Amino acid sequence: MRKIGILSPYKGYFKEAIFYLEELNEKYRSLYFGENEYILEEIVVDPFHFHGIRDDVDVMIAYSGYMELTKNLSKPIPIVEVDIPNFDILIGLMECKQKYGCQKVALTITKRNMLISVKEFEDILGISIELFIIDSLDTNYQKICDLALKRGCEAFLAHYYIGTYAASKGINTVMIQYSKSTFWQAITEAKMAAQLYCLSQEKSVKLNTILDYTDEGIIYFNKQGKITSINQKAMELLNIESETSVLNKTATAMIFGKELIELLNDGSEYKYKIIKINHTDFTIKKIFVHLEEMSLGTLITLQKVNNIQKLEEEIRKQKYGKGHIAKACFKDIIGQSEIMKGVIAKATKYSKTESNILITGESGTGKEIMAQSIHNSSNRKNGPFVAINCAALPETLLESELFGYEEGAFTGAARKGKIGLFELAHNGTIFLDEISELPLLFQAKLLRVIQEKEVYRLGGIKVIPLDVRFISATNQNLKDLVEKGEFREDLYYRLNVLNLNLPSLNERREDIFLLAQHFLDNNSPDIILTNEAKLMLQAFDWPGNIRQLFNICEQLSVLCDDCLVKEQNVRDLLYLQSSLSFSSEGTQQYSDYQMGENDDQKAETLQTDISEAEKIRTVLAAVKYNRNEAAEVLNIHRSTLWRKMKKYGI
Template identity: 40%
Template sequence: MDDFIKSEEFLEFCHKTFDNMPVTIDFLDKDGRMLYINNAFADFLQIPREDMVGKIVTDINATSKFLENLKKGKADIAICHQFPNGKKAIVHRIPILNNKGEVVGGFGMIVFGEIAEVKKLVEKFDVINRELSLYKNYVNKFNMAKYYVSDIIGVSDKIEKCKDQVKKFSKVDLNVLVSGESGVGKELFVHAIHNASERKNNPFITINCSAIPENLIESELFGYEKGAFTGAKKGGNIGKFELANNGSIFLDEIGEMPLYMQAKLLRVIQEKEIVRVGGDRNIPIDVRVFSATNRNLKNMVKEGKFRDDLYYRLNVLSLEIPPLRERKDDIPLLTERFLRDFYKKSGIFRSFSDKAMQNFINYEWPGNIRELKNIIGKICVNTEEKLINEKDLPDYIYKSNYNEKYKIEDIGLGEYLNSLERDILKDMLVKYNNNKSLISRKLKIPRISLYRKLEKYNLTVNTEDIS
């Protein structure tokens, strides 16, 4: 090896390979004598090549540490060095060893020609890092939980119990399954748990399992490499689990997930790593998994539609949200909150009369809180008056209250029928703008009979006077 470095064959190879390279390179023998130096290095030192070849390196550069590297057989990597011409640079000094571990020569090169270049590069990287941090923070704003425990509105016993569970679940790092009817606000509770936990400053990613086509759900969850399938992005794509790393992921409508994906999800939860579609590299993740469903997963397990092992992985902690009909004490508070939100967005102020609110409380709300919010918005838009009365409510809510308001066993059949008839007449007067001819036709009674009934119940002609 020693002879080869000094051979004409090696020198010829160096001239052909390195002479015109823009990278600075030199070779020394084991005694530190310059065997070869390329044009770029000679230009940097501002010394002709012929004046350096054959000389000991310290005769060329008195401050060189290369002899020490050769003596010790240890390399210096990316060391700052000042040359005789005053230039400072980052250099490598690497001893060349034979098969026996003996030093037979040395290889040197300049990594950065001047420290100023290094400073510029560092500054450039700093700028890039700052920009990446800004972009990351910007992206995280769209991937953060929005709601807190304080956003859970209600004072009923059942909702207070749910709030207590939210606080307990936020103190541990276990998976949570949230169940409840459609529209009860399951996502709100998941947000609240995340925002009260130690992961609150990390990503919160939501994915609706029922809204993604079956052939795309795997790539959405786990990402894909370039060329993984037709239409894939050129550089591949990161999946939801990677986006949620160190944070939480919320799998809404988990009962709609296909069986084959359930097996893949189970592996991810167990192994805490994902493999992108079309990839072969295991990517470690640290994610807390929240899931929600309005379906009975236990029954689905019995029917073979949901994996039992996945069910128990997801259902470490369980939270059941009660339907609105079981927490009617909260309806006035929820209504007030939605009216306030509507006012903030539109500048339109509305409030509920006591009778209108009682109608709301008596209604069963099959669509739960989602239905309540949507109906309040609809009423606020369609009503001209600031005070919302019974006449402003949708017919199906108003009429559904007849049987609730009057208990036949308490007031008797006669009084019950009279009360029911009075309410029907009031409703018709409002609906048909006191047009008694039209009302009598709709009710299929003579007009004179209608007048007698109106007189009986003291119902006046003017709508605003109807009590």
């Protein structure tokens, strides 16, 4: 519902016209225009005690000299100005002649362009007309009345205020009345104006919403170099408190900086140009605005360079970086041994730095979990964690996968090119597992990436800056490989800024039970290890470390009965391991537990079984698993060898 306001000298001044309109509408005081409903309201204004006009309407009708009262409205609403129609003036002059029999009438008007109709009125009515132009509501009405009487005027045809004054002095007066058709025309224009204004406001709101929600600051300078429009983002970027503080001011007056002023004045357009404004780097676009051949002004857009970098990082993360996250944290690492506590404490310190880290340790000791934990404890935890197994990538694909490539870089390249793993790790961590397996030729290229913090895609010429931290891992002795010429010494020192050595499972035997119980609980929380089973696990020599223990526990969770893991369950699985062996320390612990009174034979049997299994494995390996030769070396029958191999799971 929309309101039409009509400025009126008093309530009911337009009641006859309103009543006429009410008769034409089904709803009381409602007018319809298209799909909108309009309500008509009089706004009473006393120009002699003026304190402003209420503006809670969508459009306003102002008659005669009321226009000057609308200049200071608090919001820009459309105003429909209604002139006095010639027909209404003619009716008023006829009333003056008929009512008072006068030959000379004083006519007050508000616009000089009505003078052209006066002569015609005189000819039609056969009377003389004296014109008085009311330029302002502050006009001295007494002076006009005195002058009219002095000039022989016998009656006044006037608007409400001067007419009221003249009548109060006893002067013959006729008030100018607005005809129904005049009123209807004003209402029709007001409805059209309101409709157009609302459409304009709707477009303005849409445009402002677009401008304010764009990531770029936008400033428009007119051809005099003054700011006529600025969006919210530009105000934020330039620390401008309010729009009014910059409108109609030049860039020089706003102290935007020398570089921006030079850019505005140099007569060139720019797609991208980096300049400094108030000690901050911005990327600027500048275009000239024309209407046909006429220059209207200049439009510039600006963004902080670091905002563009953040946006690029977010795009990389959302478009390409799915899955490149670190899941593990230090609290996820299981271990109560002193050696493991020391490793975690050192790794925590390392995580607070930006230095590259080399993690060493046997296969299966949890190097990637440690790398993920370091990442998640660092300032880069919100960035990507990109893990690369250097041994898993063929040498022919290594460079294209890590560096990426442009369209057409090589036969079979993707049509739009491909982003490399180095780029995906921007503002995060890149984990290079099995770093010792990198070919020497590629080691030189990796060294340059670490030193320069930038990459080129295959087939590309664009330099892509990188902000990454390198964490590498290996189960080899890189120092030995350097001495053999199989690993670059300069790369070794770049990677091995901080060193972290992970202990083998055999070096942290007190953690074996904790790890085993954790792995079993993941499969079934109700599984319990007997004491004999625990000692059996602790007695075993774990060449595959935690990965091998995890494998055993997964099998135990399936093979055990009634959620109880017994010694025999463990024994059966350990005998099936291809490298069955028990440490002397672990075997002694197990033997001490198993021996009681008259139990010497149990420990001796275990030791005998272990020694015999190891002997058979050694001989088989030496003769390349030729069973006939192995039986001869062991001095046993071939069928006996078969039974023992079956017993020990060989």
